[in-house]
Amino acid sequence: MIGKKLVALVFSPTGSTLKVVRRFSKHFEDSEIIELTTGKSASNLEFDDETMVLFAFPVYAGRVPDVYFDRLEDVYGDENYAIIIGVYGNRHYDDALFEMYEMLSERDFNVIAAAAFVAEHTYSSKIAGGRPDEADLEMVDAFVDILQLLTPDDIPPKIPGDYPYREGVGVSTWAPYPSDGCISCGVCSMVCPVGIINPDGELPKEMIIDCLHCMACVKRCPTNVRFADDEALLKLIAHLEENFAEPRKEPEIFL
Ligand SMILES: Cc1cc2nc3c(=O)[nH]c(=O)nc-3n(C[C@H](O)[C@H](O)[C@H](O)COP(=O)(O)O)c2cc1C
Ligand code: SF4
Ligand code: SF4
Known part of the structure; x- marks a missing residue:
């Protein structure tokens, strides 16, 4: 079902989401990765019928980072197929994939699948340290293989999450x-x-x-x-290390 052209719209402050996206995009003859991490908003993007669009972001407090949504403000599909990848730090992705799915459906994208991958937690290398590792990246390859087998009858996918969404990141009172x-x-x-x-x-x-x-x-x-x-x-770091360093969570694919 998926074509040869991919446009990936990525937010990845510390690079792990980008690693997953790079592996994913290798499977396409024609791929473009657009990084929205440092200030740039996606604007004037038009996707032709052949193009599948990948939306990839780190999970923040079980949600899509607000700033990623802001940068996608002008992005609309024209019934294009879309894929969602959320990358999280071995705690949970909660409502993030579902939230993204709802937003994309309202913007005329046909979401065909979503996946949650695990990466080292931003706040501690004791939690999923060194991930995504080769086993994770092989799951990225497997995800693409599965996508090839899907047909339009498989839409919409069953994506976990609920509305009202989990309370997201609160107001910041400190900075490095x-x-x-x-x-x-x-x-x-x-x-x-x-x-x-x-x-x-x-x-x-x-x-x-x-x-x-x-x-x-x-x-x-x-x-x-x-x-x-x-x-x-x-x-927070002490709490995360105590409760989420183990067990190792594995990538999940939602069809
Ligand atoms: C503000 C913030 C909130 C986070 N919330 C979660 C979370 O809810 N669940 C989780 O498992 N990991 C959480 N993480 C960890 C990141 O999702 C994870 O480390 C991710 O790989 C970072 O992506 P990046 O390297 O592409 O920036 C959070 C990280 C930050 C900075
Ligand atoms: S100042 Fe805050 S938002 Fe900017 S890079 Fe540092 S942690 Fe991230
Ligand atoms: S804190 Fe100072 S040394 Fe470190 S990156 Fe910023 S300007 Fe450079």
Whole structure:
């Protein structure tokens, strides 16, 4: 059922969703990955009949990140087939796939399937550390194989989730900060999805409210001097490590 052309619209602050998408897109003769991570919105996109559109994002608090939705504001289908991939950190994806499915259905996409893949949790390498691993990526290959076998009769897929959706990420009261040793290289500023870090690495207090807590700035800092040590975050990390480091969850496909 799937054609040869793929357009992937991806949000991936720390790169694991992108790894899954890269593997997925290898199976298409003609594929384009459009990264919506650092500020760019998807606009003026028109999809021809042949094009299947992949929507891929990390799960945040069991939901689709608001900022990803914002960047898709002008994206509409014309009965195009669409696939949803949510990537989560071994806790759960809750209502995220369903929420995305509902939004895409309203925008004239024909969602044919969804999948949840697991990646290292943003906040701890003790939770799904090193994932997606080769076994996960082989499941991406298997997902594409399964998609080839689907027919229009298989639409709509059964996607887990409920409305009202799980309460999402709350208002931000902290953000990572640069400590001694910051060389003002500007890397954190360039990778911040919401553009709230100055080129010298400082983050104005009034911008804290917009922080996604995505940790892109912390993980990409070349001198490892950007920190997040808010008390609520440390408590959350302890809770996640205690409850969700085990058992290993496996990718799931929804048809
Ligand atoms: C703000 C925030 C909320 C998150 N919420 C969840 C969640 O509800 N369930 C889960 O299993 N993982 C959760 N995670 C972990 C990410 O979904 C996971 O690490 C993902 O792979 C990150 O994707 P990326 O590398 O493409 O940015 C959360 C991460 C962040 C930053
Ligand atoms: S990436 Fe690190 S060293 Fe560079 S400006 Fe940001 S905090 Fe400073
Ligand atoms: S400042 Fe906040 S939103 Fe920006 S990269 Fe850092 S954690 Fe992400």
